[in-house]
Amino acid sequence: MQGKPVVPLTLAGVAALVLVAITLVSVWSLAHPQRDPVGNALAAMGARLDGVRSWYAQGPVEASPDWQAMRLNVPGGDAARGRLAMVEYGCGACHVIPGVASARGTVGPSLDGLARRAYIAGVLTNAPGDLTRWLMNPPLFSPETAMPNLGVTEADAADMAAYLYTLGPDA
Amino acid sequence: MNGPSTLDTYGSQTSFSSAGTGADATLVLTTAMSVAAAVIFLLVMGAVWLAWRRDRPGSVWWIWGGGVILPVIALGTLVVASTFTLAAIGRVDDGAPVIEVTGHQYWWDIVHDPEGRALRDANEIVLPLNIPVTLSLKTEDVIHSFWVPSIAGKMDMVPGRINRMTVTATEAGRFRGQCAEFCGLSHPLMAFEVVVLPQAEYDAYLEDLRSEARDADTAQLARGRDVFLNEGCIACHAIRGVAEGARLGPDLSRIGARATLGAGMWRMNVGNLAGWIADVQDMKPGAQMPSYNHLSGPDLRAVAHYLASLK
Numbered sequence: 001m002q003g004k005p006v007v008p009l010t011l012a013g014v015a016a017l018v019l020v021a022i023t024l025v026s027v028w029s030l031a032h033p034q035r036d037p038v039g040n041a042l043a044a045m046g047a048r049l050d051g052v053r054s055w056y057a058q059g060p061v062e063a064s065p066d067w068q069a070m071r072l073n074v075p076g077g078d079a080a081r082g083r084l085a086m087v088e089y090g091c092g093a094c095h096v097i098p099g100v101a102s103a104r105g106t107v108g109p110s111l112d113g114l115a116r117r118a119y120i121a122g123v124l125t126n127a128p129g130d131l132t133r134w135l136m137n138p139p140l141f142s143p144e145t146a147m148p149n150l151g152v153t154e155a156d157a158a159d160m161a162a163y164l165y166t167l168g169p170d171a
Numbered sequence: 172m173n174g175p176s177t178l179d180t181y182g183s184q185t186s187f188s189s190a191g192t193g194a195d196a197t198l199v200l201t202t203a204m205s206v207a208a209a210v211i212f213l214l215v216m217g218a219v220w221l222a223w224r225r226d227r228p229g230s231v232w233w234i235w236g237g238g239v240i241l242p243v244i245a246l247g248t249l250v251v252a253s254t255f256t257l258a259a260i261g262r263v264d265d266g267a268p269v270i271e272v273t274g275h276q277y278w279w280d281i282v283h284d285p286e287g288r289a290l291r292d293a294n295e296i297v298l299p300l301n302i303p304v305t306l307s308l309k310t311e312d313v314i315h316s317f318w319v320p321s322i323a324g325k326m327d328m329v330p331g332r333i334n335r336m337t338v339t340a341t342e343a344g345r346f347r348g349q350c351a352e353f354c355g356l357s358h359p360l361m362a363f364e365v366v367v368l369p370q371a372e373y374d375a376y377l378e379d380l381r382s383e384a385r386d387a388d389t390a391q392l393a394r395g396r397d398v399f400l401n402e403g404c405i406a407c408h409a410i411r412g413v414a415e416g417a418r419l420g421p422d423l424s425r426i427g428a429r430a431t432l433g434a435g436m437w438r439m440n441v442g443n444l445a446g447w448i449a450d451v452q453d454m455k456p457g458a459q460m461p462s463y464n465h466l467s468g469p470d471l472r473a474v475a476h477y478l479a480s481l482k
């Protein structure tokens with residue numbers, strides 16, 4: 001069955017409609033410069049792109065947080081006090097500890113570069129909380145260890161952990 | 172132990188503040204000699220300046236005066252002063268109680284009242300305040316020298332001799348002494364501490380030396396005592412009430428009460444004790460004690476805790 005064709009959608013027709021629409025929007029935009037939906041949309045998109053571009057321009061190293069420093073941060077730990085506490089508890093009788101007076105013992109491992117180790121005494125992960133708890137009571141985590149419970153207080157342990165994490169994180 | 176604040180409990184080792192009669196005499200002589208030397212130096216510099224200013228030779232009496240008469244007077248005065256000082260330092264009071272100190276490589280054996288009860292201790296000499304005490308100084312091996320700069324003058328410990336000096340400590344507190352005669356590899360690690368106590372506390376200390384050492388009252392301390400008994404420690408060390416008689420090494424009956432370990436060298440605590448037992452030869456090269464690095468970890472911990480508990 002053959003009906004009368006409604007307005008035939010030819011290519012020329014579509015082009016004409018687009019041209020008319022562009023013309024109308026342009027005229028409307030020129031008439032109301034403050035209410036420019038296209039321009040505003042483009043400007044907003046440009047600003048977003050600027051943010052991304054400057055983030056890349058700054059570079060990933062400078063702009064991202066220092067994960068290594070954050071990982072080794074001991075809450076409440078004072079490295080300077082920890083260095084003195086290590087002398088008082090006698091850590092140096094068994095360990096080499098750079099920067100601690102007469103700490104050149106060879107009974108246990110050297111603590112130089114401790115910040116780069118993966119495990120503490122092979123039983124705990126090398127993280128601030130674990131290191132603090134290890135210092136407070138080693139035999140609790142490693143029953144056969146030769147390292148005694150030195151009666152270290154939690155505050156002293158945090159100080160000592162803070163000092164130990166200054167040993168070799170960037171070497 | 173309370174952390175770093177305990178640092179100030181170490182005894183001081185200085186002859187510039189005196190806490191005993193012998194150190195007093197030495198300090199006076201040191202001051203007098205230093206002042207005299209300064210005056211003479213200034214006089215000589217003045218004479219040089221005068222000689223440089225004048226263009227003609229001076230009187231020959233300058234040479235007689237400055238080169239002969241003045242030195243004779245100065246040296247004569249010093250000889251007299253130091254003779255009196257030496258006499259003061261070396262004075263022996265026969266009525267005073269005696270403490271016998273014997274030098275060993277590299278530690279000090281101490282016997283209070285050697286003629287009577289023979290109360291033994293080591294590396295920490297407790298003296299009564301303001302009471303003359305005669306130190307009877309001996310050596311078991313080579314020459315050592317006994318010196319507590321704040322309390323008394325220096326006196327050698329010579330093999331085959333007993334040197335005696337009477338000292339009076341005039342200030343309560345803790346003072347550091349040092350072996351002052353080279354005696355071997357670990358001579359620089361041969362120190363000790365002197366603790367001056369008021370009479371009542373001193374008597375309590377002597378009473379403490381008569382009684383048995385503290386009991387091992389936990390499972391771990393009992394294990395430590397067994398390690399001490401079974402691993403050969405008792406061949407050299409005595410602990411009253413546990414194993415007595417051995418005298419080759421320091422008496423350990425109250426080792427945990429001493430402030431220092433290894434003859435005045437390290438803070439007394441479990442950490443240093445464990446490190447010391449496991450590796451003496453590293454901490455004090457040439458010491459008679461062997462490194463006990465064959466103990467299992469728990470045994471080492473137990474014996475370190477046991478020794479630290481003996482107070």
Ligand SMILES: [Cu+2]
Pocket residue numbers: 274314315316350351352353354355358361
């Ligand atoms: Cu010596």
